[in-house]
Amino acid sequence: MDATTTAQQPLTRLNIFAGKGVQMRTFHLTWLTFFFCFFGWFGIAPLMPLVREQLHLDKGQVGNIVIASVSATILARLLMGKLCDTIGPRLAYTLLLAVGAIPVMLIGLSNSYQSFLLFRLAIGIIGASFVITQFHTSMMFAPNIVGTANAVAGGWGNLGGGIANMVMPLVAATFVSLGYVDKANSWRLAMVVPGVILLVMAVLYYKYTEDTPRGNYANIQRDTTTQKKGTFLLALRDYRTWLLALAYGACFGIEITIDNVAAVYFVDHFGATLVAAGMLAGIFGFMNIFARGLGGIVADRTGRAYGIKGKWLLLSSFLVLEGIGIAFFSLAPSLLLAIVSMLVFALFLKMANGCTYSIVPFVNKQAIGSVSGVVGAGGNLGAMLVGFLFKSKEISYSTAFLYIGFGVATIGALVLLVRLVVKETGEAPAEAPLALAGA
Template identity: 50%
Template sequence: MASLKNQKSTKLELLNFKSISTRTFWITSFAFFLCFFAWFGIVPFMPDVVRDLGLTPDQKWNSIILAVSGTVFARLLIGKLCDKYGPRLCYTWLLMLGAIPVVLIGFVQTPIQFLICRLFIGFIGASFVITQVHTSIMFAPNIVGTANATSAGWGNLGGGANRLGMPLIATAVISFGIAETDAWRYSMVIAGVMCFIMGVVYFFFTKDTPNGNYKELREKGELPQTKKDEVGFLEVLKDYRVWILFVVYAASFGIELTVYGTMDDYLQNTFKLSRLSAGNIVLSFALMNIFARTLGGFFGDKFGKLKGLRGRVLFLVVILGLEGIMLTTFSSITVLPIAIGFLILFSLSVQMAEGATFSVVPFINKKAIGSISGIVGAGGNVGAFLAAMLLKSKSAVAEKIAIADNQGAAQEVIEAAQASASSMAVSSGYLFIGISIMVVSILALSIKFSIQDEESVAEEMKNSLLLAADK
């Protein structure tokens, strides 16, 4: 493994395409972008889907829950597969197989079919794990946090870009004579085809490591054999730090997913914004991934240089606590400009917390980076599932009561009562979630590293920088 360490890039040189690390960074980031684009591609069309398929409020919430639930199992599995087969093959197959349910959702005719497709589309959310594994393999300790955070942040942009991209695709489809009511179907088919093509690109234009692919390196004896990998996975399962990071990522990425998925309705119901205005605000929230997550990884690396591995943990604790404070405060604000200000601060802190988490992950157990990334990444979706269940239980019940209490009134009156009930329910849910995040930040303080771990990372960083200076 020493030869692999020596080849890792010590800089994130975005325009140095001669570097295999740089090429991999761009390709894996764009693949992740497309996966998120397709994963949440249906979100801008949900009002059309509700009308077309006749979804009930429960079914609408269930589709949000299923979209993040399938990813939990996929991320747990894909991390182990990355350790065994390498990120290149794993990403290739994930993109090509994941394209199938994305295409099929364009052909659904019933709510059940729609829910099944959303469940399986969620599997492509496992792309995050492969992206983090691939960048962890390609970059040295002094820059790995920044590289991981940037690739993940730019990939996450797909979840915001679809709010612009999907309507544009739909408009293009309509210009070819397709009925407007069917535009969302054709748009999802196109998104699926894009994922499939990206799978082919990933196979032919990336390598597993700076030295070559896993299969070749194992034949040369430069990588551990499968049995050793399995021991590493057992060690991962027994390591308490992995499960704390699991909870930390649930409190950061998991909450971002849920807030992102519910904020449109909340802004419309609470501040009486139009669908377009609310969508643009949420889009801005998602577009902060251009820099916010990178900042988390960057400061994680900086604190790592100053205070070692413990410094990375301390920064994570601080930024996670700030995230909880921002969401808690936002939940009680009813003045739009102030609410937007705290929403921006929440967006900044939650994405920085995600970047900071994966500035710690690569140092837990270097023999099983894939397995650790998979477990921690799955934590994000478990958090999203639990948060969505909480908000659903509050909002759906409140809406039903409002409808029942106003039965026989004008439709406008019923809709206004339903919106008000949903707003209050989601607000109380955000408050509870914010307080929970602050508790998790305190829990993160218990993550410890041995003196041997600190010395090993310091030595690897020193060797990588010396090698880079000699080039």
């Protein structure tokens, strides 16, 4: 095999320090872009105490805002999964970034609960960036390493939510110290920063990435058989797609919920300052720098030793342990114990994220984008549903976390039960090559 042919193939190993070749260039650009999408998506979360005070929001309205922030993402992820299979991840990402930057920059124009809610809903579409990131990474890496590559890219991207919790209060404070705005309105100007960054990333992504190692969709010959069948229908007809969507709702869905409410919880429940609460919430997100990738690494090794069945068992175990950890977090009597228990359940949660998307590419190799989109949408649907717990005036945040813990553990057990009971139906083996979007 000559050098040219090798350059056109998915990579069989992940060297995070490499930057040459379309595969690694795309890998680094896609996780970095996803990082800033997550940063923009949850940039307003640590500033919600300021927004709540200025717009006079009650608990129910804050809960509605939390729900809105993840709701639009559900449909957007389904759409982006299909677009990845048709127009390619490069154009799909560029379009998403350009459109998503608009509400991020303009949310500061909100002067009422209703207008803020609509902007928060619109910002949620950039959460679909995850589907494109996972799809694009799956195109660039071979089956033996794709779980690890997906998990590292997803984890480093998810890190943007944690960094946003840490950095955005400081960005707002910087504008105040420079005299550009008062503290009450600092959140308005601060949100312009991530919006501008998203526009910059749109340009970089369009210019420096390609759809596959062999080139962009427009420039390569592709087999349209799967398009005739309908990749979306292929994904929907497979029960494993729905099982993974349920699992992802129990891990990623909980993650983005905590990204939304953690700062408020630490302020209200433990009396932390805005900056301190943002830092504590940021610790939860910061664990993505290694935990999601660790889940993918363990899943890939488990897959090589025990096959896809081993990955499913691993996913079930992660979810059960995550649920138990969340229950302990809800009952923590002090800030110190809350932080410790948060770190424990965060580890299993993020490893479950990585494990889930180590399975996704093997469900149906002819519809990777659509499967990825449905599973990703399942994560946001989970977040939307648990969001109703946090808007209820009868249920405290700590009680909501307790319910969530029980629910997640139950889903973990259900995942294992279904996989034991339902007969196998043509699942792609771990060594099966992935289709380059039907190439």
